[in-house]
Amino acid sequence: MNKSKLQKMKAKYGKIAIWGNRDYGGGASREYANIMSESGFTLLRNENLLVPMNNGEKILFTGLDDTLLGNPSLPSSYQMEESTYDVLLTHEPDEVSQYQNKGYELILSGHSHGGQVNIPFIPQVQKKAASVMKHSNNYTGGLYQLNTNETLYVNTGIGTTHLSARFGVVPEIAVFNF
Numbered sequence: 001m002n003k004s005k006l007q008k009m010k011a012k013y014g015k016i017a018i019w020g021n022r023d024y025g026g027g028a029s030r031e032y033a034n035i036m037s038e039s040g041f042t043l044l045r046n047e048n049l050l051v052p053m054n055n056g057e058k059i060l061f062t063g064l065d066d067t068l069l070g071n072p073s074l075p076s077s078y079q080m081e082e083s084t085y086d087v088l089l090t091h092e093p094d095e096v097s098q099y100q101n102k103g104y105e106l107i108l109s110g111h112s113h114g115g116q117v118n119i120p121f122i123p124q125v126q127k128k129a130a131s132v133m134k135h136s137n138n139y140t141g142g143l144y145q146l147n148t149n150e151t152l153y154v155n156t157g158i159g160t161t162h163l164s165a166r167f168g169v170v171p172e173i174a175v176f177n178f
Contacts, residue, residue, distance in 0.1 A: 002048065003157045006035070006036075006039035006040075006041070007038070007039045007040060007072060009039075009040075011126055013051050013053070013059075014040075014042060014051060015039070015040055015041040015042065016041065016042050016043075016044060016061055016063065016089065016094075017042070017043050017044070017063075018043070018045070018063040018064060018065075018066075018090070019032070019043070019045055019065050019066045019070050019091065020091040020110065021066050021068040021069050021091065021092075022065060022159075022161075023066065023069075023172065024068075024069035024070065024120050025069065027060065036148070043063075044061065044062070044063025044064075044089065045063065045064075045065045045070070046063070046064055046065050046071075046073045046074070046075050047062070047063055047075055048060055048062050048075050048076070048079050049061045049062075049063070050082060050083060051077050053084075055146060057084035057085070058070045058082055058083045058084055058085075059084065059085045059086075059087060060079050060080055060082070060083035060085070060086045060087065061087050061089060061123050062074065062075060062087070062088045062089065062104070063089040064088070064089065064090045064099075066091050066092070067090070067091065067092045067095050068092065072095070073089065073096060074099065074102065077102070077103060080103050085105055085106070086103055086104045086105055086106075087104060087105070087106045087107075087108060088102070088104040088106070088107045089107075089108050089109075089148070090107065090108075090109050091109065091110060092109065093109035093110075093138070093139035093140075093152065093154045094138050094139060096109065096146065096152050098112050100146055100147070100150060101147075104150060105149060105150065105151065106150075106152075106153065107146075107150065107151070107152045107153070108152075108153050108155070109139070109152065109153070109154045109155070110155045110156075110157050117135070126131040129146070139152060139154045140154065140156075141154050141155070141156040141169070142154060153174070155172060155173075155174050156170070156171070156172050156173040157171065157172065158172070158173065159171075
């Protein structure tokens with residue numbers, strides 16, 4: 001996705017991004033922050049962003065650094081006292097166990113690409129395809145109820161990795177309306 005397409009994206013309450021492993025690799029780290037900034041995104045790296053809604057409520061977004069090539073660390077949770085709803089953004093879904101029971105109602109992740117290959121009635125294929133990507137074996141895509149208060153959503157994304165093909169895993173861009 002080029003910068004002009006990112007710039008054209010509209011969001012009533014702002015656009016937020018975090019770092020993923022591909023944002024570091026191959027020299028991308030020298031450009032990623034600039035591209036996100038020039039495209040109107042707030043790039044979070046182990047930071048909180050409190051977003052006020054029109055109804056007076058506030059949503060806290062906590063964005064973590066990438067697990068594989070960065071250094072993720074939860075920032076202070078004092079802003080959770082001001083928020084109505086708390087969302088954690090972390091690139092690799094299998095790391096969710098480290099952040100459970102920290103007060104986040106929703107955890108958003110990606111990285112898995114849905115395994116890229118999904119053949120109905122043969123789940124072993126998707127499991128094997130996902131296994132080549134570290135930190136995405138347990139959660140490959142979709143909605144997971146972690147406990148009564150926490151939900152994990154893993155986006156399958158639009159790209160590929162290791163295999164430069166997708167079969168049975170439709171590329172996705174998710175839109176959440178608050």
